[in-house]
Amino acid sequence: MRQPLATDARPTGILDEPNEDRALYAAFAGEVYARHPVRTHLVTEADDAAEVVARYTKPLPSDVAFVAVSERMVAITQGRSHPMTEIRTGWLARLLVRFVTRPGYGIGLGTAQTMQLAIQEVGAPRILLAAAVSAITKPFGVHGLFYRIAGPQAAAIDGPTSYTIPPYNQAATLGPHDPDGAARRIAQAVGGLVAVIDANDAGCNVLGASPGVERKLVARLFADNPLGQAREQTPISVVRHVAWPSSDPLPPEPRSRLSPP
DSSP: OOOOOHHHHHHHHEEEEOOOTOOSSSEEEEEEEEEEEEESOOOTTHHHOOHHHHHOSSSSOHHHHEEEEEHHHHHHHHOOEEEGGOOOOOOOHHHHHGOOOOOOOOOOOTSSHHHHHHHHHHHHHHHHHHHHHHHHHHHGGGOHHHHHOOOOOTTTOOOOOSSSOOTTTGGOOOSSSHHHHHHHHHHHHHTOOOOEEEEHHHHEEEEEEOTOOOOHHHHTTTTTTTTTSSSSSEEEEEEEEEEOOSSSOOOOOOOOOOOOO
């Protein structure tokens, strides 16, 4: 049954067309996959992630490989999204943010509020170490070490952008709590393999997965961020195996659209 319409003309549920400026098909290790965006209502703290994914994806197609779920959607349902005006920043966050290079795919830790959340999430010592190593290596052209050292929970923090769907264009969102547990609960609800992903135009990190998920495959298939990160309202993807005609060239392997900072 067709779900109620969301905020634009596209219906909710599993879509047969990719999001704008994104590709539906991708190849990896000689296999072809279709990465269907799944459009939902505007998810809030009042929602349950497993119920939302089940509502918009069931019944899963018989050729499904796995279901990918945005870490941000999971975190929002856990109450881990906070209005910027309610985040009290400390002196350390206000100091460190002066030295942050904002990534080209969002805010990252480029505001005092998101830096404060990172300090609270992973601890001041780890953030200070990441900042020190980054300061030493950047002049030599080595980039991306700050987020590698700070860890995936810090890297998963999302700040507000002008293109983010309201009200999250004025909020900062932590990464999800216990992403592996969240993936297992969603997998039980939908009856398939599930990965919780942090994808942007610089690539994809798999934060959580249900048993049986090939994390490397998921990260490679979402390296080009096929779900987008603006107002598409597609926080879920159903990934299908595709029997590709042997006479046709394979679609390209996904590649990140930007380089990490």
